[in-house]
Every structure is written in structure tokens, then in C-alpha cells.
Amino acid sequence: MKRLLAAPLVSSLAVLPAALALLPQAALAHPGHGAAIGAEAGFLHPLMGADHVLAMVAVGLLAALRGGRALWALPLSFLMLMSAGAGLGMAGVALPYAETGIALSIVVFGVAAIVGLRAPVALLASLVGVFAVFHGYAHGAEMPETASGLSFGFGFLAATALLHAAGLGLGIAAARLDAARAAPALGACVAAAGLALLALPA
Numbered sequence: 001m002k003r004l005l006a007a008p009l010v011s012s013l014a015v016l017p018a019a020l021a022l023l024p025q026a027a028l029a030h031p032g033h034g035a036a037i038g039a040e041a042g043f044l045h046p047l048m049g050a051d052h053v054l055a056m057v058a059v060g061l062l063a064a065l066r067g068g069r070a071l072w073a074l075p076l077s078f079l080m081l082m083s084a085g086a087g088l089g090m091a092g093v094a095l096p097y098a099e100t101g102i103a104l105s106i107v108v109f110g111v112a113a114i115v116g117l118r119a120p121v122a123l124l125a126s127l128v129g130v131f132a133v134f135h136g137y138a139h140g141a142e143m144p145e146t147a148s149g150l151s152f153g154f155g156f157l158a159a160t161a162l163l164h165a166a167g168l169g170l171g172i173a174a175a176r177l178d179a180a181r182a183a184p185a186l187g188a189c190v191a192a193a194g195l196a197l198l199a200l201p202a
Contacts, residue, residue, distance in 0.1 A: 042155025045139060046163070051102050051197050052135060056160050058109035058190045059128055060167020064175065065113055065183050066124060073125045075164040079157060081129035082136035086153065089140025098141075101134035106194030113187025 046052045056078070063074035088095060108131065117124070143152060174182035 039151045039155035039158070042152035042157075043159045045143075045152075045156055046159045050193075051099075051106065052139075053163060054190060054193055054197075055102065055105045055109065055131070055135060056163035057167035057170065058106055058113075060164040060169075061171040061174075061186060061190070062109050062112055062117075062124070062128075062167075063164075064168045064171025066117070066121065067175075069121045070124060071168065073121050074128050075161065075168075077125035077129040078132040078135075078164065079160060081132035082139075082160065083153070083157070085133035085136025085138075086140030086143075086156075087136075088133070089137040090143060092141075095134070095137045098134045098138050100198070101131060102138060103194055103197040105131035105134065106197065107191050108194075110187045110189070110191025110194055114184045114191065115187075116183065 046056065059074055059078050063070045063072075066074070085095075108127070112124075112127075139156065170186070171183070174186055
């Protein structure tokens with residue numbers, strides 16, 4: 001019964017690589033936002049790019065599969081370092097290959113789930129934090145001029161935390177159903193989606 005329940009969970013992510021290949025515009029991190037003001041705009045901003053959504057959900061998934069302190073340490077590390085990266089972007093500091101780093105983060109998080117990474121939580125949090133800088137930088141550099149920094153950032157962080165929570169729920173469900181099978185399968189789907197994003201033309 002658990003295997004039957006786990007199948008839809010895995011198949012829901014299995015279509016991601018193909019979808020990204022067929023709809024490259026959905027993978028763009030910043031497709032253009034026009035006038036944007038306040039927390040609502042900040043909340044919607046990270047939801048507009050498949051790469052950011054996948055990475056943020058993958059952080060929650062990896063945290064759930066690792067368990068223990070990782071449940072809060074990985075999302076918190078991502079939020080903190082993403083904020084730092086956003087500051088760099090808003091300050092106009094150059095960070096080469098940011099978009100490549102974003103897509104690569106999805107691959108790395110997916111592979112970590114595949115191999116059942118049991119590294120120390122501090123190491124995982126550092127890994128997540130390094131990639132979070134790229135995500136934050138991209139958003140900070142592209143933040144609309146009409147946006148209020150404080151309220152926009154609050155909405156941005158709220159959306160990110162929500163996506164982390166979605167990943168946590170997905171990982172916890174996978175562990176309860178059939179962790180030995182579902183976790184590697186979910187990780188493979190995430191990693192494949194990251195590879196598809198890397199293959200898309202810039």
C-alpha cells in the first residue's frame with residue numbers, strides 16, 4: 001500500500017525535466033515584473049521562476065530526509081545567506097555565473113537526496129548557504145526600482161519559507177511512505193530538472 005501511495009508522489013516531480021524543456025520561458029528566474037511595490041510583489045517574485053521554486057523546495061526536501069537539526073538549520077541557513085546575497089545584488093556587487101549557480105544548486109540538492117547524504121548538519125547548512133547567495137543575488141540585482149526594500153524583502157522571505165515548508169512536507173511524506181525508494185526517486189527528479197535548466201540556452 002505504501003508503495004502505491006508513493007508512486008503519485010514521485011510521478012508528480014518526474015514530469016519536471018520535460019516540462020522545463022518544452023516551456024523554457026517558465027524556467028527564467030526573472031521574466032520581468034513591471035511596477036512592483038510592497039510585500040505582495042516580494043512574495044510573488046520568487047514564485048515566478050521554476051529554478052528558484054525547485055531549489056527552495058529541494059532545500060526543504062533535503063532537510064526532511066536528513067532529519068534532526070537539519071529540519072530547521074538548512075532552511076534557516078538558506079534564508080540568512082539568501083538575504084546576504086540579495087544585499088550584494090542591490091549594492092551592485094558583481095557575482096559571476098549567478099544563474100549557473102542557481103541551476104547547479106538544484107542538481108546538487110537532488111544528488112544529495114539520491115545518495116542519502118548523511119553529512120554533518122553544519123556541512124549541509126554551509127552547502128545550502130553557499131548556493132543561497134546566488135539565489136539572493138539574482139533577486140537583489142533584479143529587484144524592481146519601484147519596490148520598497150523592507151516590505152519587498154519581507155514578502156520575498158515569506159514565500160521562500162513557504163516553499164521550504166512544502167519541501168519539508170514532501171520529504172516527510174516520502175519518509176513515511178517508503179523512504180528507501182521515494183527519497184532517491186524524488187532526488188533524481190529534482191536533479192534531472194536542474195540539468196534541464198543548465199541545458200537551456202541563456
